[in-house]
Amino acid sequence: MELWTVGNKTIVWLYVIALTYFTHPAAERLLVLYFLLYLAMNLVIHIVKSARLKQGLIVSMIAYLLLCGAYAKPEFLLLLPLTFFELVSFFIRDRRVALVLVLAPMLFMTQSLLVHYGFIAAFVFFNYAMVKRYMERVNLQEDELERARLRQQRLDRQLNGNAEYAQASEYLVKLEERNRVAQEIHDGIGHAITGGLIQMEAARLTLRRDPKAAEALLSNAIAISKDGIEQIRRTLKDLKPPVEQLGLSRLRYAVEAYGSRSELLTTVVHEGNMETITPIQWKIIHENVMEALTNAAKYARASAVHVEIRVLNRFIKAVVADNGQGADKIVKGMGLIGMEERTAAVNGTVTADGAHGFVVTTLIPRTGGS
Template sequence: MERWMIGSKIILLLYIIALAYFSPAEPARVLVLLILIYVALNLILYIVNKRRIKQGLLVIVVVYAAVCAVYAHPEFALLLPIGIYEWASFYRQKRAALLLALLPLAFMQLHPLLVQYAFVTVFIFFNYSMISMGISRIIIQEERMEQLRADAQRLAKQLDENQDYLRTSEYMAQLTERNRLSQEIHDGIGHAMTGALIQMEAAKRLLPPGAEQAGALLQNAIGISKEGIEQIRLTLKNTKPLIEQLGYSRLKAMVESFSAKSGIRTSVVHEGNMEIISPLHWKIIHDNVTESLTNAAKYAEATAIHVEVRVLNRFIKAVVADDGQGSRKVVKGLGLLGMEERTAAVNGTVTADGSAGFTVTTLIPYAGSEESHPSQQSAHE
C-alpha cells in the first residue's frame, strides 16, 4: 500500500508540473519551492515509523496541499484525494474517505479543474479500494498459511510421538510374547521332560541283574535328557525378560500412549536398581501413575508431565509432576484416596503437592525395609 501511495503521488506531482509548465500562463518560480516542500514533508512521512506521528504528518500534508491550492496554484488540489485516502487507511473507512475527498467539489463550482479533480478522486478511490481488498486477501492467506504451517508442525510432532509409541509398543509386545513362551515351555515341555527323566531313573533301578546293555542305553538316555533339560533351563533364563524390564517398559508404553491421545508432552526416566521392584510394586506404581496422568489431563490444564521412578536406599519413589495450574489446597478425591489405599497395602505412602504445578509422589518400602517409615527416609534424600 505504501509503495502505491508513493507512486500515485509522484504521478500526480508530474501531472501538476506538466499542467503548470505547459499552460498558457508562465508558471511562477515559487512553484518549484512549493513542490520541494511537499516532497520533503512526504519524505519525513515515510521515514517516521510511529503511527501517531504519521497521522499528524498526513494532516499537515493535506492542509499544506489545500493552502497551496487556494493561495498559490489550484493544481495542488489534485493532491488532496491521495492524502485523504492515505490518512483514512489508518482507520479503514473507505466510504468516509471518498465523501471527504469529494467535499472540495462544493467549493470549486465552475473551476476548470472541477472535472479533473472529480476524475482523480474517483479513479484513485477505485485503485485504493482494489489494493486494500487485495492486501486484505493477502493477509488472510498469510494467516491461513501460518495456521497450516502450525497444523503441519503439530501433526509432524504427533506423528513422531506416535512412531515412538509404536516402537515402544512393538518392543513391549515382543517382551510379553517372550515371557509367555518361556512360561509355557517351562510349564509344559520342561515339566514333561523332568517327569520322563524321573521315570527313566526309576526304571534303571528296576532292571534285573545282568541287563548291563539295557542299563547302559537307559543311562545314555538319562544323560541326554539331563543335558536337554539343562539346555532348556538356560534358554528360558536367557529368553525370559526381567521383571524390571517388563515393568518399566509397560509403564513407558502407557505414558507414551497417554501423550499420543491427550497431546500433552511427557517424559519418563528411571534411576537405581530396578531389579528390586517386585511385580506387585510395579502394579501399584503403574496404577498410581495412570490415575495421576488422568487427573492432570482433566483438571491441571498442563502442557507437560514428567514421570520418574527411582530406587533409593530403602524406598521406591515414583513421581508424577505436571506444569499445570496447581492448587494451594489439595482436596482428596476418589482418585487420590484410591492411590493412598493401594499404596498403604504395602506400607507405602502417597503425598500430593500443588504449590508449583501438581506433583504426586509415591513412596514404597522394598524388601528388608518394611518396618521403616517414610519419614525416616528424609534424612537420606
C-alpha cells in the first residue's frame, strides 16, 4: 500500500508541476525549490514510524501548501487533497465525511482552479476508497488468520493431550497385562513347581526307609510337573497373538499409514479364513500390496485405493485397485517384475490390468507357502 500511495502522490505532483509551468511560462526558479521541499516532506512522512509524528508532519505540510498557495503560486493548493486525505484517515472512518472536508477549500478558490481541484479531489478520493477497502480486507484476513492460528494451537494442544493420554493408556494396558501374566504364573505355574519340589524333597527323605512311599511321591511330583508344563504352554499360547491377526493388522496399518502420507483414500477388506495364510505368504502379500500402492501414488494419479484379501478354496487372492487413469498397455517395470518374482517363489502369479484404473492381483496357492 505504501507504493500505491507514493505512486498516486507522484502522479498528482507531476500533474501540478506541469499545470504550473504551462500556466505560468515565466515561472520563478524558486518554484523548483518549493516543489522539492514538498517532495522531501512526503518522503519524511513515509520514513517515520510514529503515528503522532506523522500527524504533526502532515499538519505542517498543509500549512506549507497554504503558504505556498498564498504567496508563491495558487496551484500549490491543488496538492491539498492528498494531504487532507492522509490526515483525516487517522481520525475519520466515514469516506463521505472525508470527501466533504476535502472539498471544503473549493469555496475559497479562484474559478480557474476549481475544475483541477475537483478532478484531483475525485481522483484521490477513489484511490483512497480503494486503499481503504483493500486494507479492510487485509485486516479481516489477518484476523481470520490469527483465529485460525489460535484454533490450530488449541487443536495441537488437544492432539498432544490425546497422544499423552493414548501413551498413558497403552502403558497402563501393558502394566495390567504384565500383572495378569505375573499373577497367572504365580497362581498356576509357581504353585505347580513348588508342589513338585515339595513332593520330590519328600521322596528323597523317605527313599531309604520306605521306597514305595517315595515312588508314590515321585509319581505325584511328575504329574504336578506335567501339569505345570501344560499351564506354561497354555499361557504362552494365550500371550502369542494368532498369525492371521499379526499379518492382517500389520498390512492394514501399513496401508493406512501410506495413504495418510500420500493423501490417498485407502480401504482394506478381507474375506475367508485368514488362519490358513502362512507367515511367508503374508510377507509376499504385504510387499506386493505396498509396491502396488507406491505405483498408484506415483504414476496412476489416483485419489483412492482399495485393498482386498480373500482366501478361496485353492488360492489366496490379494487385489489392489485404484481409481487412477489406468493404461491401455501395461509396461512392466522393476516394481511389477519384483512382485512376479516374489510370488513365483511360492508358485503364485501376478496379473495387472489398466482398463479401469490400475488393478494388480496376486494369486498364491494355499499350499504354496507350507
